[in-house]
Amino acid sequence: MQANIHDITVNYEIEGPEDAPVIACSHCLAGNISIWDTQVIAMREKCRILRFDTRGHGGSSAPEGPYSMEMLANDVVDLFDEIGIRKAHFMGISMGGMIAQTLALKHPECVSSLILCDTTCSIPEATHPIWDERIQTVEKQGMAAVVDETLNRWLSTEFQEYCPTTTEQIRDMILNTPVPGFIGCAHAIKNFDLKSRLPKISVPALIMVGENDPGTPVESARQIHKNLRGSELAVLPNAYHLSNIEAADDFNKRLMGFLARL
Numbered sequence: 001m002q003a004n005i006h007d008i009t010v011n012y013e014i015e016g017p018e019d020a021p022v023i024a025c026s027h028c029l030a031g032n033i034s035i036w037d038t039q040v041i042a043m044r045e046k047c048r049i050l051r052f053d054t055r056g057h058g059g060s061s062a063p064e065g066p067y068s069m070e071m072l073a074n075d076v077v078d079l080f081d082e083i084g085i086r087k088a089h090f091m092g093i094s095m096g097g098m099i100a101q102t103l104a105l106k107h108p109e110c111v112s113s114l115i116l117c118d119t120t121c122s123i124p125e126a127t128h129p130i131w132d133e134r135i136q137t138v139e140k141q142g143m144a145a146v147v148d149e150t151l152n153r154w155l156s157t158e159f160q161e162y163c164p165t166t167t168e169q170i171r172d173m174i175l176n177t178p179v180p181g182f183i184g185c186a187h188a189i190k191n192f193d194l195k196s197r198l199p200k201i202s203v204p205a206l207i208m209v210g211e212n213d214p215g216t217p218v219e220s221a222r223q224i225h226k227n228l229r230g231s232e233l234a235v236l237p238n239a240y241h242l243s244n245i246e247a248a249d250d251f252n253k254r255l256m257g258f259l260a261r262l
Contacts, residue, residue: 002059005078011059012052012079015040020048021112022088023259024076026096027051028118028242029185030143030150030177032058034169035093039244042252047259050088052079054095056181065184069192072185073102077110089259091115093244094216095185098192101224104201105194113262114205114228115255118213118241120220121227122195131190135183143182147174153215154241166245198227205231206258208251210239232258 003010013033023043027035033051043049053060055067055075076099080088089112092100097119104111123131137145151160151171160167205228209221218235225233234254239247 003079003082005075005082007063008055008061008075010052010055010061010075010079012050012083014048014050014083016044016046016048018048020046021259022048022050022085023115024050024052024080024085024088024090026076026090026092026099027054027057028094028096029189030057030174030182031093031096032173032177034173035242035244038248039091039252039255042256043259046256047089050083050085052076054099054181054185056178056184060181062178062181063184064180066187067184069098069102069188070106072099072188073106076103077107080110086110087112089113089115089262091117091255092119093117094119094241095189098189098194101194101198101201104203105197108201108203111203113203113258114201115258116205116207116221116224117251118209118216118221118243119224120192120216121198121224122193123190128190131186135186135190138179138182138186142179143175143177147171150174155246156212156238156240159240159246170242170245195223195227198224199229201228204258204262206234206254207231208234208236208243208254210241210243210247211235211237212239213241213243215241
């Protein structure tokens, strides 16, 4: 489905019982709504599931950037308004987790709880040159120039070997990400820092992270956990950055358990 909000069209899917609690799902940089396929199977009988392609990704518009995290959070609010959602549990992975934190601070009336997956509350200034290089590489050479390094941060070698079909689907997803969208969102990530403001978030929160995530490691999850009063932390054994895919069974069990306790 498509929703027109201000300057863009947002691609989204919504399914599950109409009277069930809404859970909104926000993907990573270079991702799209298919990232959540396994979670939809686990949730669709008990939840109303909204998945959407972030500005610059999937089937959504990809205007020239740079974007900001506040812009991406505002897109969520506008989408909620357009399709009639007042409030939702919000689950985000990586960049989606950054959008989730921004949304909870900027528009707390829209958020019932947070599920923050393989994400961070702050991008260290020391990593800015890495982001600048990544942006320049994609500008000059396209997504093919970063697909292998991205895939190897997201999924372990073992998973890639044992699940080649899923691995190829994720590779194609990365390759098909619009260059303006990747660059626009990369700028938003590079400038992200909410660490000092996290204690202002008061909704229940579950933080999950892959034990071997090289991009947003366990320490990043612990930092969020420390700053979110009453939050829960789950470290998923052996998983890399896409813990919701590589450790899907454990991820889904913890997700559904958290939602059942609310």
